[in-house]
Amino acid sequence: MMPAEAASSGGGSEPPGAPRERRRRRGRARARTEALLHTLKRSRRVKANDRERNRMHHLNAALDELRSVLPTFPDDTKLTKIETLRFAYNYIWALSETLRLAEQCLPPPPTFRGAAAPPSPGSDAGSWLSSASPSAPSLCASASAPSSPATSEDCAYAPAESLRAFRGLPAASAAPGASCR
DNA sequence: TAGGCCATCTGGTCCT
DNA sequence: AGGACCAGATGGCCTA
Numbered sequence: 001m002m003p004a005e006a007a008s009s010g011g012g013s014e015p016p017g018a019p020r021e022r023r024r025r026r027g028r029a030r031a032r033t034e035a036l037l038h039t040l041k042r043s044r045r046v047k048a049n050d051r052e053r054n055r056m057h058h059l060n061a062a063l064d065e066l067r068s069v070l071p072t073f074p075d076d077t078k079l080t081k082i083e084t085l086r087f088a089y090n091y092i093w094a095l096s097e098t099l100r101l102a103e104q105c106l107p108p109p110p111t112f113r114g115a116a117a118p119p120s121p122g123s124d125a126g127s128w129l130s131s132a133s134p135s136a137p138s139l140c141a142s143a144s145a146p147s148s149p150a151t152s153e154d155c156a157y158a159p160a161e162s163l164r165a166f167r168g169l170p171a172a173s174a175a176p177g178a179s180c181r
Numbered sequence: 182t183a184g185g186c187c188a189t190c191t192g193g194t195c196c197t
Numbered sequence: 198a199g200g201a202c203c204a205g206a207t208g209g210c211c212t213a
Contacts, residue, residue: 045191047199051200053188053190055202
């Protein structure tokens with residue numbers, strides 16, 4: 001590559017038109033550096049895009065992992081991202097609530113009859129997921145307090161299929177309003 | 182066809 | 198300086 005100012009050295013007597021030639025060369029050099037800068041920026045952008053794509057793929061993989069540990073629905077139904085997050089939120093809430101109630105109830109008193117009977121299908125276990133019941137949390141998430149995981153406000157997701165997944169939960173958690181005694 | 186969901190690109194900001 | 202993270206824009210695909 002030729003240095004941009006190579007021809008300008010020497011001073012002395014310049015032939016007529018030399019300044020114009022200098023300007024031309026300087027312009028070409030500038031165009032070259034701009035093109036170089038452009039390709040540099042471009043390649044940085046392409047690399048950044050690549051990293052971003054990768055990042056999102058990892059995020060999606062993590063989301064898939066989360067889906068895989070949630071109670072499954074019919075195989076062909078895939079929770080959307082927002083549904084997965086909301087469901088996970090409520091699932092965790094339900095599990096911790098189950099744990100809490102179980103700890104409350106241990107050891108069971110001799111006359112204990114509380115959580116013995118499983119919820120009748122289609123009634124209790126399903127109904128506590130519905131937002132219609134005031135004391136019943138639903139599968140839809142709320143960003144509010146963890147102690148009240150769901151309200152009807154942002155209840156965007158409470159698929160009927162999900163009810164089945166929760167039917168297996170202990171009656172104590174299936175009916176949050178219920179206590180040990 | 183409208184609306185929802187998603188992947189990708191992009192520029193800005195923050196962090197190391 | 199370069200990478201990670203984020204949010205907005207855009208276009209494609211699918212479904213009611």
